[in-house]
Amino acid sequence: MQAVQINQFGSVDVMEMAEVALPNLGDHQVLVQNYAVAIDPYDVKYVAGVFGPNDKWPVIPGSSVAGRVTALGALVQDFKVGDRVVATRHLKTYAEFVPVAEKALAKIPAQLNYEEAVAVALGGATGYQMIAERLKVQAGEQVLIQGGAGQVGAMAVQAAVALGAEVTATASPKNFAQVQALGATRVVDYHAVDYQQLPAFDAILDPIGGASVIQEIISLKPTGHLLALGPVPAALADDTRVESTYSQILRPTLATVLDYLAQKKWQVQIGQVVPFTLANLQEQHRLARTNQLVGKSILTFQPEKS
Missing domain, CATH: 3.40.50.720 (NAD(P)-binding Rossmann-like Domain)
Structure with missing residues (x-):
């Protein structure tokens, strides 16, 4: 699969596209085909090295994913292949397929598209x-x-x-x-x-x-x-x-926010929506570092909108 990796912290140019193996699933994990990721401040700071050293290179950055379930770990109970889902996780989401713990995953209400769902996954x-x-x-x-x-x-x-x-x-x-x-x-x-x-x-x-x-x-x-x-x-x-403190977003929290959005009781401001390419990802990180983003920037892997 295609994924964006870094081998060191630094400028946005340290992000590189690479061909990597599909991730192996744990018993309680779900494999999600990625349709949309959001640019979150955490992602930008991580690539820049704000959070300190790392000795396990290369790393796939990214902390949000929205897409469809394509495979299930042996003990997964609450999801099936084809479910529309969203989650936040630590790293590994700048990729075509993302492993996510079942407890962190929430189903996307029918009223929401992938961009809206992933926009609230973390922030x-x-x-x-x-x-x-x-x-x-x-x-x-x-x-x-x-x-x-x-x-x-x-x-x-x-x-x-x-x-x-x-x-x-x-x-x-x-x-x-x-x-x-x-x-x-x-x-x-x-x-x-x-x-x-x-x-x-x-x-x-x-x-x-x-x-x-x-x-x-x-x-x-x-x-x-x-x-x-x-x-x-x-x-x-x-x-x-x-x-x-810090956040730990698991299914009940995320599901509540998604429900309010689906009922149009709350709103989220979405900024640019662009295809997931290395150039676009680097540009969105560059804009974020200079405080030029307005709303949540989303990068999409698929043309599917619902």
Whole structure:
């Protein structure tokens, strides 16, 4: 099969197309013929080497897959050949065929196409998971979501609003209308946030983490909870209200997000949809590294749309 590999971290040019063997399946794995992958920030950072060294080259990057089941592991129970499915997994999705653990796989509702499904496989599902499952947001709570126009932030805004929270989100002024349309009560310029002028928050979600957490903590209630999808400054290491975390998207989480999308209760912004070629993949990574992507970029292996 055809797959994109890297043999080192670096520029987008380290990605190369190669002919590789079909993956072997474990007992609880499903083989998916890949129809669509999304460009997620994790993928871009991985290729760049942000997450550190690796001694098992070559590596097939990629963290999302949507397509049809073509083979089943010996103990798979919930899927059959031909099912339309979507999942996120660590690496190996920039390929024509992808092995996926059954527990991570969700069926795509008939109302959704592959592009819509794969667009929320990682970022969108993470936003929902952080709000509903990790922060356990309740009706009437005050919630701050950083980066409300991003893929994680946009889904987090919609999830918090659906749970009855009052949402404040940060964004660039050019994206204010977009974030307000998602249901945010208040949208503020992330370049010039005065946290002392904001409400006291029950929950804060920061998809980046880092130095911004020091500023955000000012507006967190003594009983509040702050989740950062990135590092937390050492100065806050002993603050029990603050947690650095990561997503783990399994079937129940992803299925819930897909159901909301299918019912048109939530939305996802899709940007460019282009064929899966090495040149297109490198270009999308290049645009992502310079913050030029608008919406979720999708690369498709097949012309099938439904």
